[in-house]
Amino acid sequence: MKRFPKANGSECGAGAPARERQISKEFLAKNGSRLASRRLVQALILTAAVFLFVGAGPSTDARFKDLGHRMMCTCGCGQVLLECNHVGCQSSDKMRDKLMAAIEKGDNDDLILQGFVQEYGPTVIAAPTTTGFNRVAWIMPFVALAAGIIFVTWLVRAWKNRPEPALADGITIPQGHELDQFRAQARKETEQ
Amino acid sequence: MAQIGSFALLLALGLSAYSFGAGLLALFGRDAASARLGETARRAGIAAFGAVVLASFVLVSAAFADDFSIAYIYHHSNRDLPAAYKFAVLWSGQEGSLLFWSLLLAGYGFVLRLRYKTDQRLFAYASVIIASVQVFFLLILTFAAHPFAIEQGGIPADGTGLNPLLQYPEMVIHPPMLYLGYVGFTIPFAFALGALIMHYPGEKWIHITRRWTMVTWCFLTVGIFLGAHWAYAVLGWGGYWGWDPVENASLMPWLTGTAFLHSVIMQEKRGMLKVWNMVLIFATFLLAMLGTFLTRSGIISSVHAFAQSSIGTWFIVFIALTTAVCAYFLVKNLSNLKSEHKLESLVSRESSFLFNNLLLLVVCFTVLWGTFFPILSEWVQGHKVTVGPPFFNRVAVPVALLLMLLTAVGPLLAWRKTSVESLKRNFLYPAIGAIAVGLMMILFGVKPWEDPSYFYAVVAAILAALVIFTVVSEFVRGGRVIAGKSGQNIFAAMLQLCRRNTRRYGGYIVHFGVALVIIGILGQPFNKEVEKEMAFGDKINIGPYTLVCQSYTQDDNPNYANEWAIINVFRGGKQITTMYPERRFYKASGQPQTLPRIYPSFREDLFLVHDLYLVYEGKNETNGRPIIKAHMNPLVPWIWIGLIIMVFGTIVALVPNYVPVTVAAAVPVRETAHAGAGD
Numbered sequence: 001m002k003r004f005p006k007a008n009g010s011e012c013g014a015g016a017p018a019r020e021r022q023i024s025k026e027f028l029a030k031n032g033s034r035l036a037s038r039r040l041v042q043a044l045i046l047t048a049a050v051f052l053f054v055g056a057g058p059s060t061d062a063r064f065k066d067l068g069h070r071m072m073c074t075c076g077c078g079q080v081l082l083e084c085n086h087v088g089c090q091s092s093d094k095m096r097d098k099l100m101a102a103i104e105k106g107d108n109d110d111l112i113l114q115g116f117v118q119e120y121g122p123t124v125i126a127a128p129t130t131t132g133f134n135r136v137a138w139i140m141p142f143v144a145l146a147a148g149i150i151f152v153t154w155l156v157r158a159w160k161n162r163p164e165p166a167l168a169d170g171i172t173i174p175q176g177h178e179l180d181q182f183r184a185q186a187r188k189e190t191e192q
Numbered sequence: 193m194a195q196i197g198s199f200a201l202l203l204a205l206g207l208s209a210y211s212f213g214a215g216l217l218a219l220f221g222r223d224a225a226s227a228r229l230g231e232t233a234r235r236a237g238i239a240a241f242g243a244v245v246l247a248s249f250v251l252v253s254a255a256f257a258d259d260f261s262i263a264y265i266y267h268h269s270n271r272d273l274p275a276a277y278k279f280a281v282l283w284s285g286q287e288g289s290l291l292f293w294s295l296l297l298a299g300y301g302f303v304l305r306l307r308y309k310t311d312q313r314l315f316a317y318a319s320v321i322i323a324s325v326q327v328f329f330l331l332i333l334t335f336a337a338h339p340f341a342i343e344q345g346g347i348p349a350d351g352t353g354l355n356p357l358l359q360y361p362e363m364v365i366h367p368p369m370l371y372l373g374y375v376g377f378t379i380p381f382a383f384a385l386g387a388l389i390m391h392y393p394g395e396k397w398i399h400i401t402r403r404w405t406m407v408t409w410c411f412l413t414v415g416i417f418l419g420a421h422w423a424y425a426v427l428g429w430g431g432y433w434g435w436d437p438v439e440n441a442s443l444m445p446w447l448t449g450t451a452f453l454h455s456v457i458m459q460e461k462r463g464m465l466k467v468w469n470m471v472l473i474f475a476t477f478l479l480a481m482l483g484t485f486l487t488r489s490g491i492i493s494s495v496h497a498f499a500q501s502s503i504g505t506w507f508i509v510f511i512a513l514t515t516a517v518c519a520y521f522l523v524k525n526l527s528n529l530k531s532e533h534k535l536e537s538l539v540s541r542e543s544s545f546l547f548n549n550l551l552l553l554v555v556c557f558t559v560l561w562g563t564f565f566p567i568l569s570e571w572v573q574g575h576k577v578t579v580g581p582p583f584f585n586r587v588a589v590p591v592a593l594l595l596m597l598l599t600a601v602g603p604l605l606a607w608r609k610t611s612v613e614s615l616k617r618n619f620l621y622p623a624i625g626a627i628a629v630g631l632m633m634i635l636f637g638v639k640p641w642e643d644p645s646y647f648y649a650v651v652a653a654i655l656a657a658l659v660i661f662t663v664v665s666e667f668v669r670g671g672r673v674i675a676g677k678s679g680q681n682i683f684a685a686m687l688q689l690c691r692r693n694t695r696r697y698g699g700y701i702v703h704f705g706v707a708l709v710i711i712g713i714l715g716q717p718f719n720k721e722v723e724k725e726m727a728f729g730d731k732i733n734i735g736p737y738t739l740v741c742q743s744y745t746q747d748d749n750p751n752y753a754n755e756w757a758i759i760n761v762f763r764g765g766k767q768i769t770t771m772y773p774e775r776r777f778y779k780a781s782g783q784p785q786t787l788p789r790i791y792p793s794f795r796e797d798l799f800l801v802h803d804l805y806l807v808y809e810g811k812n813e814t815n816g817r818p819i820i821k822a823h824m825n826p827l828v829p830w831i832w833i834g835l836i837i838m839v840f841g842t843i844v845a846l847v848p849n850y851v852p853v854t855v856a857a858a859v860p861v862r863e864t865a866h867a868g869a870g871d
Contacts (some may be wrong), residue, residue, distance in 0.1 A: 066211060072578050080581060081427040126580035128565065133572050137565045137579065140559040142585045148550040156543055159464075159535035 063103050067112060068096065070127070074120050080128075095120075194262050197340040200628060201291075203483060204243035204298070205330040208503040210869060211237035212323035217558045219316060234305050240326065241302040249293045250296075251339055255281040260351050263343040270351035272750035272779035276364050277354050283367040284358050286338035286488060286503075291486065292368070294329040296375040301326065314397060315334060317386025318379070324487055325853055326377055328510050336503045353780025356752075366418035370442060372737035373412025375478040377445060379404045380452075381477035384470055388521050391528050397465070398456050403846055405456075408447050410842040416442050417835040428786040428807045430721065430823040432831070435584040440563045441483030447556040447706050451549045458545050461607065465523070466529035468549070474518040479556075537609040544602035547765050551595040557624035558588045599703050600626075600662045612696075618669075620656035621731055624659035629657040638718075652714040659707035663700045691850035698845025705841055708834030715802070715827030723821040725812050726757065735824040737804055738762040744772070744811075744818045752776040757818040763796060773808035773820060792829040802826040 073084035075091035084092040102112045116124050128134035211233045218230030243809050255278040260266040269278055294476040301322045308315040333652040380401040387397040395571045424432035433439060458465045485507035520776040535542050562579045569577045604618040633650050640647040671686035690697040723733045726741035746755035756774035760767055771789040778785065805823040
């Protein structure tokens with residue numbers, strides 16, 4: 001990492017040799033504006049980040065919607081909590097009220113979900129967690145995809161390198177330039 | 193009645209068993225006696241169809257006659273059930289739906305056995321295999337899930353009624369469509385296995401089954417979408433796909449069936465993927481059986497819990513046995529399934545088919561894995577976990593998007609090898625158009641960086657647009673060549689292009705439909721909903737609409753009592769419609785049911801169409817006011833339009849190619865002048 005001399009630090013302070021001081025002044029003269037603009041950009045990013053992460057936190061409604069879609073209704077309807085519209089469902093209304101109360105209390109997402117798991121069991125969470133054996137649920141499809149891509153790529157390469165199947169006597173398969181000529185001719189005849 | 197039905201079932205079982213046994217014996221010999229025996233087996237198969245039709249007819253008649261001495265009728269019908277739903281009683285419960293499976297299979301077998309002259313030996317093999325599946329279902333019907341079992345303890349005065357969820361017009365057609373799809377895959381499966389066993393040379397079995405497979409795939413597609421529409425229009429949660437295990441069960445054979453439809457093209461055109469095609473069609477049939485098993489075994493909790501019983505063991509044995517038979521013959525006959533050509537380039541139509549198959553199979557695996565993971569979790573961890581929509585949306589959606597990309601790019605690739613120039617030439621304008629669509633979405637306020645669902649929506653829109661533009665460009669390019677040669681206008685030229693290669697261009701139309709379905713789905717993150725208790729004159733504002741409660745009332749008929757709200761819908765200050773969200777209480781079953789009302793905004797919005805969806809959630813018991821939940825679901829109508837286009841594309845692909853006929857015309861010849869000049 002490149003180390004810039006400090007403007008008022010020990011390296012260019014009163015005790016520093018004259019040559020170093022000279023270099024520092026030249027450096028500042030040359031790069032001062034660049035440094036200033038860099039600082040300005042850094043300050044702007046910091047300000048934006050502060051606004052983004054402090055000012056724009058998820059609202060209560062957004063958290064309710066998010067968490068409510070990460071849990072299942074326990075009435076047996078098999079639907080996501082916020083999508084259960086069972087007529088006269090005893091579970092979902094109670095669960096929704098509980099969820100809203102927990103959010104308003106200021107509990108974080110993990111704590112809220114844990115609370116629901118303790119009360120309703122692990123099946124209340126709509127998707128496997130990313131801990132322990134449950135991680136396998138998430139990993140396997142991507143392992144299958146990766147393995148499939150590797151296999152198909154290998155297959156394509158193997159098939160490419162496969163010798164041409166034998167043909168009846170006297171028939172040769174056009175290759176290279178000859179094949180290109182045939183293709184060009186075919187294109188000409190079919191497209192014009 | 194019950195006796196006639198039982199007798200018909202036993203007769204069907206005997207005839208099917210004979211068709212299987214005698215047919216099998218006949219296959220071992222090649223003499224005249226074997227041929228005669230084979231013919232009796234074929235006729236027994238045809239007669240079995242008659243017997244199953246009789247059994248089904250008896251069951252439906254019993255429903256219409258309110259014969260509650262039959263337990264099945266008692267549990268699935270009642271006196272005041274409307275006639276259309278009495279007809280649907282056949283597939284509304286476990287035993288009836290198994291009989292319906294058997295009926296459809298017998299019907300398919302009937303058609304196949306009548307057309308046996310196409311290739312007698314191959315058809316004989318297929319007939320035996322179909323008979324074996326038929327025997328399995330008839331055995332279950334006779335010994336484990338008898339539809340004509342007598343209700344114990346006297347004849348009840350009335351039935352307990354049909355499940356209210358099933359009392360909806362689409363339920364009269366959704367299950368038959370789905371079953372036609374499930375059962376239909378037995379035909380290509382039977383031909384494939386038959387061809388494998390008899391070392392059938394060439395690709396003729398694929399030509400024979402091509403239309404069967406496409407028709408079956410189309411039925412399954414329609415069945416799945418009708419199910420989605422039924423869920424949307426009846427369940428009242430504003431969605432159409434909940435990743436329920438039974439929904440997943442119908443999706444899995446559809447995915448492998450779709451992969452098969454693509455990969456057989458490679459076998460037909462290039463003599464490649466012979467083993468793979470066998471594996472795919474076997475997997476499709478087995479997954480269809482697995483779906484039937486899932487619906488009935490109750491091993492996985494599902495909203496389709498209307499048909500759970502102990503017949504799961506039968507299915508497990510059958511699936512295991514079929515898998516073993518398929519694997520045995522596949523391994524035994526591997527040497528007959530060697531590829532005839534080599535692959536020349538990674539950038540070719542062949543490669544695109546391979547990757548298309550891979551992605552379809554990965555989505556299928558994901559669905560299978562997610563469906564069965566709760567059981568695996570119970571074995572390993574000692575407790576079940578839920579694998580619901582968040583899992584499938586997060587895992588399957590990215591792979592499905594990759595598949596969309598391939599759907600767009602694949603048709604632009606040439607067989608054997610594609611040059612970079614040609615790819616650039618064909619791909620440039622569609623790609624620019626698709627990126628423009630994505631940018632427009634961002635310009636109109638969709639911020640993909642704000643939420644993953646918005647990101648997926650933008651990517652899906654770009655890919656759907658890419659598919660649409662590539663399909664259109666394929667039509668236009670081909671049409672221009674024909675127009676240039678024949679002098680026709682471009683549209684007539686495109687029609688002719690389509691007629692010359694119906695399968696290819698029909699396939700493109702199906703891709704177009706799929707893109708529209710994706711457009712319909714990508715509106716989901718932008719759904720809005722508002723719930724409110726409404727007094728007379730109360731308003732709900734949602735999107736561009738103002739909903740005003742004009743009144744609420746109730747009614748009563750022999751089948752159900754109902755209450756509903758009358759909601760006037762205003763847009764831009766003008767009343768555009770009145771909607772009647774309703775809640776019913778079915779008397780026979782004692783179950784309540786909401787019936788949402790849907791208003792698609794076709795008249796107001798051309799492309800950015802949406803559904804206004806009102807649900808009568810219930811009423812405040814203290815003041816009697818209705819609680820209305822209003823949803824605004826953008827783009828959903830495109831899903832159903834996409835389905836119609838997919839069906840249309842399949843029909844186009846089924847039409848035989850137009851081949852210009854050349855007729856030798858008489859040319860007057862001058863008699864003397866040039867006689868003998870050529871010699």
